[in-house]
Every structure is written in C-alpha cells, then in structure tokens.
Amino acid sequence: MVPAPATDTPDGAAIRWIDVHKAFGEKKVLAGVDLEVARGDSMVIIGGSGTGKSVLLKHVIGLLRPDRGRVEVDGVDVASLGSTELTGFRRRFGMAFQEGALFDSMTVAENIAFPLRRSGRLTQAETHARVEECLEMVHLEGAGSKRPGELSGGMRRRVGFARAVALEPAILLFDEPTSGLDPVMTGTIDELIIELREKLGSTTLTITHDMASAFRIADQIAMLCDGRILVTAPPDEFRNLQDPRVQQFLRGEARGPLTDDTESAPHETGESP
Amino acid sequence: MIESFFQETGRFFVLLWRVVAWTPRRPWDLRQLLVQMVRVGVASSPVVLLIAMFTGMVMALQIFTVMARFGAERYVGSIVGLAMVRELSCVLGGLAMAGRCGSAMGAEIGSMRVSEQIDALEVMATDPVHYLMVPRVWATVLMMPALVLMGDAIGIFGGYLVAVELLGANPVTYVETTFQYMEMNDLVSGLIKAAFFGLLIAVIGCQQGFFTTGGAEGVGRATTRAVVVASIAILISDFFLTKVLF
Numbered sequence: 001m002v003p004a005p006a007t008d009t010p011d012g013a014a015i016r017w018i019d020v021h022k023a024f025g026e027k028k029v030l031a032g033v034d035l036e037v038a039r040g041d042s043m044v045i046i047g048g049s050g051t052g053k054s055v056l057l058k059h060v061i062g063l064l065r066p067d068r069g070r071v072e073v074d075g076v077d078v079a080s081l082g083s084t085e086l087t088g089f090r091r092r093f094g095m096a097f098q099e100g101a102l103f104d105s106m107t108v109a110e111n112i113a114f115p116l117r118r119s120g121r122l123t124q125a126e127t128h129a130r131v132e133e134c135l136e137m138v139h140l141e142g143a144g145s146k147r148p149g150e151l152s153g154g155m156r157r158r159v160g161f162a163r164a165v166a167l168e169p170a171i172l173l174f175d176e177p178t179s180g181l182d183p184v185m186t187g188t189i190d191e192l193i194i195e196l197r198e199k200l201g202s203t204t205l206t207i208t209h210d211m212a213s214a215f216r217i218a219d220q221i222a223m224l225c226d227g228r229i230l231v232t233a234p235p236d237e238f239r240n241l242q243d244p245r246v247q248q249f250l251r252g253e254a255r256g257p258l259t260d261d262t263e264s265a266p267h268e269t270g271e272s273p
Numbered sequence: 274m275i276e277s278f279f280q281e282t283g284r285f286f287v288l289l290w291r292v293v294a295w296t297p298r299r300p301w302d303l304r305q306l307l308v309q310m311v312r313v314g315v316a317s318s319p320v321v322l323l324i325a326m327f328t329g330m331v332m333a334l335q336i337f338t339v340m341a342r343f344g345a346e347r348y349v350g351s352i353v354g355l356a357m358v359r360e361l362s363c364v365l366g367g368l369a370m371a372g373r374c375g376s377a378m379g380a381e382i383g384s385m386r387v388s389e390q391i392d393a394l395e396v397m398a399t400d401p402v403h404y405l406m407v408p409r410v411w412a413t414v415l416m417m418p419a420l421v422l423m424g425d426a427i428g429i430f431g432g433y434l435v436a437v438e439l440l441g442a443n444p445v446t447y448v449e450t451t452f453q454y455m456e457m458n459d460l461v462s463g464l465i466k467a468a469f470f471g472l473l474i475a476v477i478g479c480q481q482g483f484f485t486t487g488g489a490e491g492v493g494r495a496t497t498r499a500v501v502v503a504s505i506a507i508l509i510s511d512f513f514l515t516k517v518l519f
Contacts, residue, residue, distance in 0.1 A: 061396055083400070090398040101389035115397040120300060163397075 012075065014039040014171060014203040015060055019069035022055055029055050031227030032069070037220075042197060042204040044214040046249065047224035048258065053207040056224065057175055060205065061093050062086050073171070091119065094164030094202075095173040100156035102148040102163070108135075109144030112163045119167060134162040137199065138192060154185040158192065165196055172197065174206040178213045190216045211250060215239070223249065225258065281480075281502070288402065288480050289472075292410050295403040305408040313374050313409075314416030318423065320373060321366045325424030328361050329353060329431030337440050346442060350451035353432035358455065358463050359519070362424040363417075364511055367470035370417065371503035375478035378409055379499030382482025383492040391483070401483070410475040417471030418464040425463065462518040469514060470507050477503040 015037040022030040029052040037043040047053050058064040059071045065079045072078070073089075081089055102111050112131045116122050122130065135141055138158040148156060157177060164172060174193060178186040190213050197204050208214055214221055215235045222232040225245055233241060239250070248256030332353045340346050382405060385391050394401045429451060436442040481499040485491045 058392075063392055063395060087398045087400065090396055093396060095393070095396045097389045097393055099388065101393040103385075103390055103393075104388075114399075118300065118397060118399050 016072040020066045021068035022066055033229055035222055035229050039203055042219045044218035045207045045222050045224055046214050051224050053224055057207055092170045094169035096160045096164045098176045100160035104148045108146050108159050112166050115166050134166050138162045154181055172202045172204045176208055178210050193217050284480055289476050291402045292406050295407050309408045309412035310416055313412045317373050320369050321420045321424050322427050324365050324369050325362050325428040326431040329357055329428030330435045333432035333435040347446050347450055349436055350447040351454045354429050354451040354455055357428035358425045358459050362428055363421045363463050363467040366421050366424050367507045368504055371474050372500050375474040375499045375503040376496045378478030379481040380496040382479055383485035383495035386485045387488055406479045413471040413475035414468050417467040421467035466514050473506045474503045
C-alpha cells in the first residue's frame with residue numbers, strides 16, 4: 001500500500017498502521033500490517049496468544065517503533081516524534097493494561113490522581129472531585145483508600161480503567177481487558193467499556209482473544225494472523241465469514257489451518273523484546 | 274561476557290546522561306525526593322553507623338596491639354582517624370548501602386517493569402527516568418556523604434572508647450593525635466568519594482531494575498546484580514578516585 005499523506009481531518013482515521021513490520025531478533029512478529037480505525041469507532045483486534053496483538057497496540061503509543069512502515073495517529077507519524085513530543089502526544093491516550101498495572105506503592109485514589117497530577121492542569125480540589133467521578137464511572141465508589149493488593153482481579157482492572165479515563169482521552173486502548181476473568185465479570189467489564197466509550201465519545205481499540213467479549217464491544221473486528229491483518233469486518237459479518245482460519249478461531253478448535261502451518265507462521269513469539 | 278560488559282557500561286552512561294538531562298525539567302517532585310532521602314538516608318543510618326562504630330573499635334584494637342610492639346601507641350588515634358575518614362567509612366558504608374538500597378531499587382523497579390507499571394508510566398506521559406530515577410539518584414548522592422560524615426565521627430569515637438577505656442591509652446593524647454595530622458582535604462575527599470559511590474549505587478540499582486526481563490526470577494536476578502555490580506564498581510573506582518584525590 002502507498003503510504004497515505006499525513007492528514008488531520010476530523011473525519012479521517014484516528015489510527016492507521018501502514019505496512020508495519022516488526023521483529024524481535026529472529027522472531028518476525030508483524031509482517032506488513034495495514035489497518036485503519038475510524039474516529040469514534042470501537043475496533044477490536046483478535047488473534048491467538050503470541051500473534052503480536054500487544055505489539056500492534058504498543059506501536060500506537062510509541063512504546064515500540066516499527067522496523068518498517070509507519071503508524072499514524074491523527075495523521076501524525078508516531079515514530080517521528082522525539083521524546084519530549086512523545087510525552088505531549090501521549091496525553092491524548094488512555095490505556096488500560098492487562099492486569100491493571102496499578103502502582104502498588106499508592107492507594108487506588110492516588111493511582112487515579114496520578115495522570116491528573118502529572119498533567120498539572122487541575123487544583124487539588126478538582127483532582128479530588130475528578131477521582132471520585134472516575135471511581136463512580138467504574139462503579140467503585142468508596143474504594144479510593146484501598147491498596148491495589150487488597151483488590152480482586154476484576155476490581156484492579158476497573159481501577160485501571162478509571163485511571164485510563166481520568167484525563168478524558170480521545171483514544172482509549174484496552175489490552176486484554178477480560179483475560180482470566182469469570183464470565184460474569186467479563187460481561188461487567190464489557191458493559192463498562194461500552195459505557196465509558198459512550199460517555200467520553202472516544203475512539204476505542206481493544207485487543208482480546210475472548211470472542212464473546214469482542215462481539216459485544218466492537219464496531220469492527222480485525223483478526224491478526226501470521227503477522228498480518230487477515231480480515232476486518234463488523235461483528236455480524238465477521239461471524240458469517242467463510243475463511244477457515246476465522247471459523248477455526250470462532251469455534252475454538254485445536255486442529256485447523258491456524259495450527260497446521262506452525263513452521264511458516266510466527267506463532268509462539270513473545271510479545272515483548 | 275565482553276559484549277555484555279560493554280552493553281552494561283553503555284546502558285549505565287545512557288541512563289546517567291538521562292538523569293542529568295531530566296533533573297532540571299518540570300514537574301519537580303520534591304515529595305518523592307524527600308521520601309527517597311528518608312528511605313536511603315534515615316533508614317540506612319543504623320546499619321552504616323553500626324558498621325562504622327565497630328570498624329573504628331576493631332581498628333583501635335588491632336593497631337594498638339601492633340604499635341605497642343615498638344612503643345608507638347600514641348599514634349593509634351591518628352591512624353584510626355585517618356583510616357576512617359579517608360577510606361573505611363565511605364567504602365564500608367558504600368558496600369552496606371549497595372546491599373541495602375541498591376538491591377531495594379533493583380527489586381522495586383524490576384517488579385514495576387515486569388508488571389507493566391513502567392509502561393503505564395510512559396503511557397501516562399511520564400518519563401520513568403524522570404519520575405523514578407531522578408529522585409533516587411539525587412537522594413543517594415546527597416545522603417551518602419551525610420551518612421559517611423556521621424560514620425567518620427562515630428568510628429573515631431569507637432576507636433577512642435576501645436583505646437582509652439579498654440586498653441588504657443591517655444585520653445588527652447589520643448584526642449590530640451587524632452586531629453593533629455588530619456587535614457580538611459582528608460575529610461572532604463572521603464565525602465566526595467561517598468557522593469560518587471552513592472551515584473554508582475543508585476544508577477546501577479535502577480539500571481538493573483529497568484532492564485529486568487522474565488518475571489519473578491528476573492527480579493531476583495536484577496536484585497543480585499544490583500548489589501554485585503555496585504560493590505565491584507565501588508571497589509574499583511575507589512582505587513582510581515584515591516589516586517586522583519590524594
């Protein structure tokens with residue numbers, strides 16, 4: 001694909017991967033990813049464990065840089081930003097990590113207040129009010145004084161969400177928000193993602209391998225396979241795709257085209273260097 | 274082996290440079306600096322002072338016994354004093370601090386790395402070197418000389434106790450000879466070394482934490498390496514610093 005010129009039109013793509021390649025040593029993880037997320041859309045990227053979903057996500061916020069190709073956010077080539085520009089650039093994102101990644105030296109309230117304090121935009125009282133508001137959004141009123149160690153897995157993730165939305169980001173990123181949770185908690189987290197998105201009007205990018213969850217929260221589902229985007233489709237259309245790899249993933253079968261071709265496919269690769 | 278030596282050294286200087294470059298930049302987190310100063314300085318003082326005290330005591334005991342063989346007991350005070358101030362207080366204090374604070378920094382930052390907390394910092398527009406390393410490095414650089422200065426005093430006092438109270442040396446002569454041959458340069462160079470060792474301990478401790486990979490086992494490795502590498506760096510740099518400073 002020909003790299004598109006940098007545009008910053010309000011109705012353009014919020015996030016765009018253009019022929020992105022990434023390898024860690026010998027392991028080729030991304031091999032030419034092309035994908036677009038429209039502004040305000042909820043995109044869910046699915047794929048097996050170790051297919052490079054997290055790697056794809058980390059390129060968006062500049063935690064990783066592509067070996068080839070480019071990643072654009074609001075028309076800006078992320079890899080072209082220097083460290084100071086990157087710091088400012090990241091203020092438009094809120095990211096919720098897999099296990100929450102809460103700072104365990106702080107209370108829940110201090111965790112949520114962290115991005116607010118660092119931005120230096122709010123007074124003490126405003127910060128406090130915003131923390132309460134964020135806790136309310138994730139239905140954890142009154143948990144502010146708890147330590148992350150005292151929380152269950154589901155609660156930790158909700159606090160992670162609250163921290164991610166504290167600065168009302170334009171783009172929300174969710175890294176495996178439901179992995180390792182029971183079905184009821186998964187449902188709750190999904191609802192919360194939909195709720196937060198409606199409230200903030202943010203563009204949402206979620207990576208997961210939980211199909212039930214993907215169908216609930218997605219406007220568009222993209223499947224990552226062999227380092228490339230295999231297909232992108234709205235949930236209803238995605239369900240009916242005849243591609244045998246998609247069908248194997250949807251049915252969760254151990255045997256099929258996804259697992260047969262282990263030699264050429266970049267499976268079993270770690271998602272960090 | 275050689276490759277990893279150069280890699281580690283390269284990382285050390287890159288991180289050191291980033292600490293220097295980030296230091297004047299806002300937001301200044303004075304609270305974090307104070308927290309770290311308490312953790313590094315106040316909390317470590319019992320260990321460092323205990324080491325200094327007993328080092329001063331054993332030095333007096335050893336040197337008194339040897340010097341008595343040729344009737345030079347009156348110089349025990351100056352030898353103990355000079356040894357503490359120029360060398361022992363800062364090196365032994367540095368080694369103790371590497372074990373206590375360097376390891377803690379390696380473990381804390383290492384577990385933050387493996388639980389994605391450092392990624393979270395970056396995503397929240399916060400440079401981890403700015404937020405985590407700057408206060409730790411400055412706290413250690415500032416507190417090490419303070420600890421060593423107290424160590425000097427208590428080491429000399431320990432020597433006095435043993436020589437005068439246990440071995441029957443003349444208290445007036447002991448105090449007199451302790452300070453008779455001591456110059457300001459002896460004291461200051463010891464404190465400069467202490468600050469330098471503080472820098473090594475903090476940067477190496479944080480460095481090991483930052484580059485931790487591989488879960489809980491990796492954190493354990495980072496902690497051990499923080500102590501071992503810092504201790505070796507202290508002993509080697511001590512020789513060269515002494516050569517330059519005295």
